[in-house]
Amino acid sequence: MDRAAPLLEVEGLKVEFDTRHGVARVLTDIGLSLEPGETLGIVGESGCGKSMTALSIMRLVPIPPGRIGAGSVRLKGEDLLQASEKRLREVRGKDISMIFQEPMTSLNPVYSIGDQIAETARLHDGLGRRDALDRAVEMLKAVHIPAAERRVREFPHQMSGGMRQRVMIAMALACRPSVLIADEPTTALDVTVQAQVFDLLKELQDRTGTAIILISHDMGAIAEMADRVMVMYAGRTVEEAPTEEILDDPRHPYTKGLIACVPHLEEAPPPVRAALTEIPGVVPALTDPGAGCSFAPRCAHADDRCRRAAPPPRDVGGNHRVACWLYEGADAA
Amino acid sequence: MTVIVHRLLNAVGLLLAVVVFNFILLSMVPGDIADTLAGESGGASAEVMAEIRRTYGLDQPFHIQLATYVGKVARGDLGMSYYFNLPVSELILGRVAPTLLLVVTALVLAILIGTLFGVIASRKPNGAFSHFVTVLALVGFSAPVFWTAFLLIVLFVAMLEIMPLSGLVDPTTPRGTLAWYLDVLHHLFLPVLSLSSIYLAAYSRLARASMMDVLGSDFIRTARAKGLGETSVTCKHALRNAVIPVITIAGLQFSHIFSGAVVVETVFTWPGLGTLAFESILRGDTPAIMGILFFSAMIVIVVNLLTDLAYRIVDPRIRSARNA
Numbered sequence: 123m124d125r126a127a128p129l130l131e132v133e134g135l136k137v138e139f140d141t142r143h144g145v146a147r148v149l150t151d152i153g154l155s156l157e158p159g160e161t162l163g164i165v166g167e168s169g170c171g172k173s174m175t176a177l178s179i180m181r182l183v184p185i186p187p188g189r190i191g192a193g194s195v196r197l198k199g200e201d202l203l204q205a206s207e208k209r210l211r212e213v214r215g216k217d218i219s220m221i222f223q224e225p226m227t228s229l230n231p232v233y234s235i236g237d238q239i240a241e242t243a244r245l246h247d248g249l250g251r252r253d254a255l256d257r258a259v260e261m262l263k264a265v266h267i268p269a270a271e272r273r274v275r276e277f278p279h280q281m282s283g284g285m286r287q288r289v290m291i292a293m294a295l296a297c298r299p300s301v302l303i304a305d306e307p308t309t310a311l312d313v314t315v316q317a318q319v320f321d322l323l324k325e326l327q328d329r330t331g332t333a334i335i336l337i338s339h340d341m342g343a344i345a346e347m348a349d350r351v352m353v354m355y356a357g358r359t360v361e362e363a364p365t366e367e368i369l370d371d372p373r374h375p376y377t378k379g380l381i382a383c384v385p386h387l388e389e390a391p392p393p394v395r396a397a398l399t400e401i402p403g404v405v406p407a408l409t410d411p412g413a414g415c416s417f418a419p420r421c422a423h424a425d426d427r428c429r430r431a432a433p434p435p436r437d438v439g440g441n442h443r444v445a446c447w448l449y450e451g452a453d454a455a
Numbered sequence: 456m457t458v459i460v461h462r463l464l465n466a467v468g469l470l471l472a473v474v475v476f477n478f479i480l481l482s483m484v485p486g487d488i489a490d491t492l493a494g495e496s497g498g499a500s501a502e503v504m505a506e507i508r509r510t511y512g513l514d515q516p517f518h519i520q521l522a523t524y525v526g527k528v529a530r531g532d533l534g535m536s537y538y539f540n541l542p543v544s545e546l547i548l549g550r551v552a553p554t555l556l557l558v559v560t561a562l563v564l565a566i567l568i569g570t571l572f573g574v575i576a577s578r579k580p581n582g583a584f585s586h587f588v589t590v591l592a593l594v595g596f597s598a599p600v601f602w603t604a605f606l607l608i609v610l611f612v613a614m615l616e617i618m619p620l621s622g623l624v625d626p627t628t629p630r631g632t633l634a635w636y637l638d639v640l641h642h643l644f645l646p647v648l649s650l651s652s653i654y655l656a657a658y659s660r661l662a663r664a665s666m667m668d669v670l671g672s673d674f675i676r677t678a679r680a681k682g683l684g685e686t687s688v689t690c691k692h693a694l695r696n697a698v699i700p701v702i703t704i705a706g707l708q709f710s711h712i713f714s715g716a717v718v719v720e721t722v723f724t725w726p727g728l729g730t731l732a733f734e735s736i737l738r739g740d741t742p743a744i745m746g747i748l749f750f751s752a753m754i755v756i757v758v759n760l761l762t763d764l765a766y767r768i769v770d771p772r773i774r775s776a777r778n779a
Binding site: 182216228231245 | 683
């Protein structure tokens with residue numbers, strides 16, 4: 123397949139944190155690429171490095187104790203890891219925006235939401251006070267907040283969680299970024315509100331062509347939103363494939379476990395309920411990963427080799443890559 | 456609006472309670488004006504003592520005395536000072552300006568410099584400046600204010616000889632001229648430095664902790680993700696949230712700083728309310744003491760009201776909660 127340089131390309135990203143218990147390898151050899159208008163889903167349990175990947179792309183990892191050890195993050199060919207802090211501030215909020223998991227605390231309580239949205243427009247697009255406020259109203263309308271002219275003067279505490287997440291989206295998209303990173307944008311919200319937020323993101327993406335990196339631990343949300351899915355475990359990518367492919371034919375035992383964990387209402391009508399599945403064990407300590415596959419201690423298929431050496435990612439056909447010794451034979455295909 | 460009316464009614468009730476409580480407290484002190492006068496004049500007969508007590512209404516039953524006093528206070532009459540034979544209110548008004556000058560200057564400086572120190576320290580919590588602030592806070596907090604004052608006198612007056620020892624102004628300077636104002640500032644320097652040292656320590660420590668807390672918030676991460684520089688993040692997004700506890704403590708400490716002023720004024724013979732209070736206690740001048748207590752209670756209540764207003768300006772959450 124012959125392609126031009128992707129919009130965003132991450133290669134060999136390695137992030138470490140100095141902790142009291144030694145160096146934690148938070149991200150090891152992470153790579154991803156993103157095309158305009160595409161949605162990439164990143165899934166995994168808490169602590170697997172999803173959010174850290176997002177923060178590394180923005181270079182918002184707290185340094186120290188964090189350290190970006192190796193790799194590159196290229197936006198339209200420009201390596202952000204080598205860029206100056208000044209250049210990065212131009213990129214943040216303008217080319218790459220981010221929304222967070224906690225809409226209740228991600229907005230500044232002492233400024234009106236209008237001021238907070240307008241701030242981005244004034245900073246990056248050089249708008250005056252009045253024009254920036256008009257932009258804020260326009261953005262609030264775009265995220266379907268009723269009575270936008272009035273609500274632009276309200277403060278975060280006067281709004282519900284779902285409304286605040288809409289405000290966060292309005293703020294993130296105010297300067298029409300080419301990449302939006304959504305870090306668990308609906309985790310803190312009610313199920314009905316979750317669906318509304320996803321619909322809104324899709325609608326805005328259709329209209330603006332923004333590429334989205336959607337981080338979630340919810341396989342259902344990913345299935346609905348993402349074009350491609352990247353599964354992370356203990357700071358590594360274990361599997362990556364188009365969404366359909368990964369849902370129909372998950373290869374890595376961890377991915378299989380994740381998909382099995384999603385309850386299916388239609389398959390188990392009451393009163394006969396199937397027991398919910400779970401993956402036994404917990405994510406290992408990142409300070410002491412050992413030599414083998416980090417999933418081996420929880421894996422039903424693990425053998426001696428899995429405990430000795432970490433499997434490299436290999437192509438199994440159909441844009442599907444998986445890092446597991448089970449598919450060693452498929453390497454040639 | 457109703458909120459403000461409510462707060463004012465509360466304040467009046469509180470003042471009434473202060474007056475009654477002070478009166479009861481001071482009437483429990485052994486000895487009265489007759490004893491004091493008798494002591495000063497080297498003894499007096501029982502008839503003279505009774506005469507003095509009748510003049511000052513001390514022969515009345517306790518509840519009548521109390522009611523009379525409360526009634527007078529309500530009309531703005533704080534009684535006559537035994538010692539000066541002047542209305543207490545006049546006495547206080549003559550002394551209030553130097554005290555306010557001292558206290559307000561010290562407090563404002565302590566808040567501004569303390570907050571600045573705290574903000575700088577919070578940027579590098581393990582840096583040298585941050586440790587300096589911690590040590591400063593410890594020393595400032597532990598050192599008694601009179602001791603700090605004496606050390607400053609030793610340094611600036613005795614050794615360097617660049618500061619005046621005491622008083623408000625050199626009496627030979629013509630009043631109202633520029634030289635007079637400068638001389639007041641010159642005399643103000645050491646008292647303010649002594650008084651603000653304790654509070655500076657407290658505020659820098661508080662501001663440091665508050666800033667560090669706020670800098671870890673999610674909305675600070677949002678501000679950085681927007682592309683704001685560190686200066687905007689610190690001064691705009693963090694500071695406004697971090698000053699809320701500083702305002703709370705400033706309001707509470709205003710009453711505290713009054714008591715500190717008594718000590719500092721006494722050390723520097725600053726002609727304010729503090730020295731008046733101290734001397735009135737020594738002289739057993741009950742009306743003056745009660746007047747000063749009433750006046751400082753009033754100041755504290757007014758400052759609390761102002762603190763409340765300041766909150767509403769800084770924090771929109773309080774604004775709407777109190778309006779609701």
